[in-house]
Amino acid sequence: MGKTVKYKLNGVEREAEEGQLVIEAAKDVGVEIPHYCYHKALGNPGNCRMCIVEVAGAPKPQVSCRTSVREGLDVKTDSDLVKRAQASALELHLVNHPLDCPVCDQSGECGLQDYYMKIGQYQSAVREDKEHKGKRIVAGPHVMLDQERCVLCTRCTRFVDNVTKTHELGIFGMGHTEKIEVTPGMTLDNAYSGNVVDICPVGALTDRDFRYKVRVWYLDKTDSICPGCSRGCNISVHTNTARPWHNDGKRVARLKPRVNMDVNGHWMCDDGRYGFGSLDTDRLGKVVKLRPQKTEMSWFDVASELAPLLRKDAAIVASGMLSNEDWAAYKALFVDTLSVKNHYFAAAPDQLGPEDALLRKTEKVPNLKGAESLGLTSGSFDDLAKSLEAGKIKTLYVIERDLSKVWGDRAASLLAKAQTTILQGPNKYALGDSFTYRLPATAYVEEDGHFTNFEGKVGAYKQALSPIGDARPDWAVFALLQKALGAKAVAA
Amino acid sequence: MTKILTKHFDEPKLHELETYRRLGGYESLKKALGMERKALQEEVVKSNLRGLGGAGFPVGFKWSTVPPEDKVPGPRYVVVNCDESEPGCFKDRVLVTRAPHQLLEGLLIASYVIGSKDSFIFIRGEYQNQYDILEKAIAEAKGAGLLGDVNIHLMRGAGAYISGLDTALLETMEGKKAWPRQPPPFPTVAGLMGKPTVVNNVETLSMLPFIVREGGEAFAKIGSAKNGGTVLFSISGHVEKEGVYEVPMGTKLRDVLALAGGVKGGKKLKAVIPGGTSMPPLLEKDLDIALDFDAIKAAGTMLGAGGMIVLDESVDAVEVAHNIERFLAHESCGQCTPCREGSNWSERILERVLEGHGQAGDTENLARVGENITGKVICALGDTVGMVTRAWIGKFPDDFKKRVPHG
Numbered sequence: 001m002g003k004t005v006k007y008k009l010n011g012v013e014r015e016a017e018e019g020q021l022v023i024e025a026a027k028d029v030g031v032e033i034p035h036y037c038y039h040k041a042l043g044n045p046g047n048c049r050m051c052i053v054e055v056a057g058a059p060k061p062q063v064s065c066r067t068s069v070r071e072g073l074d075v076k077t078d079s080d081l082v083k084r085a086q087a088s089a090l091e092l093h094l095v096n097h098p099l100d101c102p103v104c105d106q107s108g109e110c111g112l113q114d115y116y117m118k119i120g121q122y123q124s125a126v127r128e129d130k131e132h133k134g135k136r137i138v139a140g141p142h143v144m145l146d147q148e149r150c151v152l153c154t155r156c157t158r159f160v161d162n163v164t165k166t167h168e169l170g171i172f173g174m175g176h177t178e179k180i181e182v183t184p185g186m187t188l189d190n191a192y193s194g195n196v197v198d199i200c201p202v203g204a205l206t207d208r209d210f211r212y213k214v215r216v217w218y219l220d221k222t223d224s225i226c227p228g229c230s231r232g233c234n235i236s237v238h239t240n241t242a243r244p245w246h247n248d249g250k251r252v253a254r255l256k257p258r259v260n261m262d263v264n265g266h267w268m269c270d271d272g273r274y275g276f277g278s279l280d281t282d283r284l285g286k287v288v289k290l291r292p293q294k295t296e297m298s299w300f301d302v303a304s305e306l307a308p309l310l311r312k313d314a315a316i317v318a319s320g321m322l323s324n325e326d327w328a329a330y331k332a333l334f335v336d337t338l339s340v341k342n343h344y345f346a347a348a349p350d351q352l353g354p355e356d357a358l359l360r361k362t363e364k365v366p367n368l369k370g371a372e373s374l375g376l377t378s379g380s381f382d383d384l385a386k387s388l389e390a391g392k393i394k395t396l397y398v399i400e401r402d403l404s405k406v407w408g409d410r411a412a413s414l415l416a417k418a419q420t421t422i423l424q425g426p427n428k429y430a431l432g433d434s435f436t437y438r439l440p441a442t443a444y445v446e447e448d449g450h451f452t453n454f455e456g457k458v459g460a461y462k463q464a465l466s467p468i469g470d471a472r473p474d475w476a477v478f479a480l481l482q483k484a485l486g487a488k489a490v491a492a
Numbered sequence: 493m494t495k496i497l498t499k500h501f502d503e504p505k506l507h508e509l510e511t512y513r514r515l516g517g518y519e520s521l522k523k524a525l526g527m528e529r530k531a532l533q534e535e536v537v538k539s540n541l542r543g544l545g546g547a548g549f550p551v552g553f554k555w556s557t558v559p560p561e562d563k564v565p566g567p568r569y570v571v572v573n574c575d576e577s578e579p580g581c582f583k584d585r586v587l588v589t590r591a592p593h594q595l596l597e598g599l600l601i602a603s604y605v606i607g608s609k610d611s612f613i614f615i616r617g618e619y620q621n622q623y624d625i626l627e628k629a630i631a632e633a634k635g636a637g638l639l640g641d642v643n644i645h646l647m648r649g650a651g652a653y654i655s656g657l658d659t660a661l662l663e664t665m666e667g668k669k670a671w672p673r674q675p676p677p678f679p680t681v682a683g684l685m686g687k688p689t690v691v692n693n694v695e696t697l698s699m700l701p702f703i704v705r706e707g708g709e710a711f712a713k714i715g716s717a718k719n720g721g722t723v724l725f726s727i728s729g730h731v732e733k734e735g736v737y738e739v740p741m742g743t744k745l746r747d748v749l750a751l752a753g754g755v756k757g758g759k760k761l762k763a764v765i766p767g768g769t770s771m772p773p774l775l776e777k778d779l780d781i782a783l784d785f786d787a788i789k790a791a792g793t794m795l796g797a798g799g800m801i802v803l804d805e806s807v808d809a810v811e812v813a814h815n816i817e818r819f820l821a822h823e824s825c826g827q828c829t830p831c832r833e834g835s836n837w838s839e840r841i842l843e844r845v846l847e848g849h850g851q852a853g854d855t856e857n858l859a860r861v862g863e864n865i866t867g868k869v870i871c872a873l874g875d876t877v878g879m880v881t882r883a884w885i886g887k888f889p890d891d892f893k894k895r896v897p898h899g
Binding site: 045046047048049052060061066084085088089091092093095096125126127128131151152171173174175176178 | 652669674821822823824825826827828829830832833834835836837840841844851853854857860861864865867868869870
């Protein structure tokens with residue numbers, strides 16, 4: 001921290017760290033200064049000229065993204081001069097803008113719309129035709145580019161130049177014909193490409209999977225944690241339940257990163273961002289006993305029936321998808337009560353993937369650390385396969401794991417070796433019909449919980465949607481079984 | 493009238509090293525190398541030499557802002573701005589064509605003072621002949637052992653007007669888009685490749701041999717208060733004799749026009765653009781204004797780079813404003829929004845008015861847009877976008893009234 005100095009903001013004496021940018025210092029005390037090009041993680045090129053303010057003693061208005069707080073600085077963000085300058089900067093941004101809000105996905109969260117309502121509200125003086133540029137340009141697998149809507153703030157080019165260092169986007173041409181283009185010979189396909197949509201203050205860069213699906217003002221937003229890897233990026237889950245006939249009937253419309261400088265900064269990766277597609281496919285909603293014939297059961301009955309089958313020699317397959325709450329109840333049930341020795345939850349090839357220096361971690365589940373911190377250890381899936389082959393496992397209990405992705409083609413025959421098999425989880429997966437029992441569990445968006453990331457940082461996620469059917473959180477299922485076993489349920 | 497730069501221009505082979513040396517060339521460099529660097533810088537301060545590329549910044553003061561080597565070690569550079577692109581300016585072209593060694597001598601003196609071992613001449617891409625001349629002159633000087641331990645590098649521009657602005661020029665030299673930087677830091681602190689860099693115009697550096705030979709005070713005496721020495725005007729338009737004229741700083745506009753033979757065909761003078769198209773025009777009533785950086789600023793315009801365009805009574809102010817805005821819109825680098833969008837918008841409004849489709853309110857709107865641009869942009873190009881329309885509307889409201897019905 002630098003030295004704290006006194007300065008004046010709109011006539012009120014304030015304190016801030018010397019050298020802090022005025023735009024940030026003002027934000028800290030609730031004064032939002034309009035801006036497009038400035039982004040805390042991407043610098044202050046000062047090209048949009050929206051954040052113009054009046055500085056006493058300066059010969060002309062200054063941009064607050066390039067003005068630092070110093071002792072005695074006297075800044076005005078609300079004078080007539082400033083209001084005029086900001087409104088005129090907005091007017092100039094809109095001279096060639098197509099004003100196609102009714103068909104633009106950015107509507108409702110657009111910097112141009114928001115500032116027009118806040119600081120614009122002028123009568124248009126444009127009598128000339130609009131400049132025409134490229135529309136519907138496929139920039140990459142996830143992102144669509146509309147050059148006419150672009151305000152050339154250069155946030156996206158700075159992102160690909162300075163954050164991913166992949167340079168797929170650039171500013172081409174000069175003057176009013178200048179435009180953002182995909183670098184010739186390249187495609188915007190880096191592992192973080194979706195972030196350019198977030199940082200684009202207007203509708204120039206939009207998500208291809210979200211275009212025309214649902215209006216943003218119908219979305220509910222819930223704080224969550226990305227379950228895509230052990231980084232535990234803070235995200236916001238945007239759900240559409242108000243207009244179920246929109247978004248092709250899917251409840252989750254999109255995921256957006258939430259700023260957490262201790263975990264993910266401003267960003268999230270494309271794997272996490274676009275990986276929610278299968279969330280609602282093949283969901284389990286009923287407690288079912290599949291053999292000898294398919295019968296629906298109540299939670300009470302299934303717990304009573306399962307209790308005697310759960311013994312010390314059972315094998316439990318789980319995954320890092322479980323929350324800290326789940327792990328606590330898991331430990332109470334399987335370790336403390338039943339003294340089960342065979343636990344298998346390590347990240348096998350089904351849950352390993354690419355890692356990089358920015359965010360992505362190799363374990364593609366969020367919470368192996370949660371198990372580790374409770375002292376749980378995992379055996380290897382090769383050993384489990386051997387034990388199954390040898391007929392040593394009577395009861396196999398699988399929680400939120402697709403065994404076909406662990407063992408491939410061998411999975412079905414291995415599963416058949418155990419007398420009783422139980423699948424618990426939100427989805428049916430490939431072998432869902434081969435189990436003896438199927439217990440529906442909630443997906444992470446349907447429960448509250450905590451994940452502990454690879455660095456040991458605990459993050460909370462909130463319930464965004466109602467559970468499907470009779471699904472319960474994993475910890476609640478464990479508690480139910482615990483009760484059926486006659487032991488005292490642990491508090492989640 | 494006293495001449496410094498063009499004194500020997502009647503020598504046909506002045507561009508050759510032999511001729512230049514016969515006339516005393518490179519003696520100043522020799523003298524300079526025998527002096528303390530600090531003392532040389534003092535002479536330049538005393539001379540009141542101003543930056544003649546357009547900004548008029550005191551050269552000695554600019555040099556003094558380069559951090560000393562013991563504080564900031566490592567290389568430092570001198571860059572010659574020869575990206576002469578302002579419409580109406582052609583004096584650098586003449587200086588390089590006729591007296592390349594005068595520039596090189598000045599550059600070597602500056603390099604010695606600043607401590608530059610690698611100095612650059614950034615020349616406008618269209619100046620192919622001048623590039624060849626400089627290349628030859630550098631080879632000649634090098635062959636004669638005059639460069640000492642200084643390497644002089646020639647770099648060519650790619651044809652953008654904005655590259656003539658010092659920080660955009662530095663970006664271009666680094667291989668980037670010519671987008672002006674926003675000081676601070678100023679180039680003298682962090683310029684080319686982040687190193688301390690002095691960027692001076694051709695004409696400015698060409699003055700140095702005289703200042704070293706005759707002393708700063710002698711140079712200062714030639715000009716007016718705080719504006720030392722002489723200045724070159726590139727005079728074009730409706731005059732009898734277009735060309736480059738060297739006059740002492742502070743010479744009256746009337747006398748400068750007289751040198752060029754006055755308004756062509758004895759017609760009435762309408763306007764004089766004093767420093768290149770971007771500058772607000774002067775009128776008949778302004779003929780007694782003394783032409784130096786400070787006096788002309790008091791008259792509401794700028795000396796710029798001395799690109800004087802004379803317009804007679806036949807000229808329509810709307811056409812002039814349109815022509816200049818068209819140029820500025822074409823050359824706007826596109827970095828900041830007000831200039832990028834505003835220049836093109838202004839051009840298109842003027843175009844519509846010229847086509848006979850002017851509507852009530854157009855003139856006021858132009859002036860309003862102009863006001864919203866000037867002072868709110870990154871660089872001087874943007875400032876002129878708004879300045880030009882407002883100046884021509886303000887000085888010739890009747891021309892606009894004729895074109896735009898009902899105001």
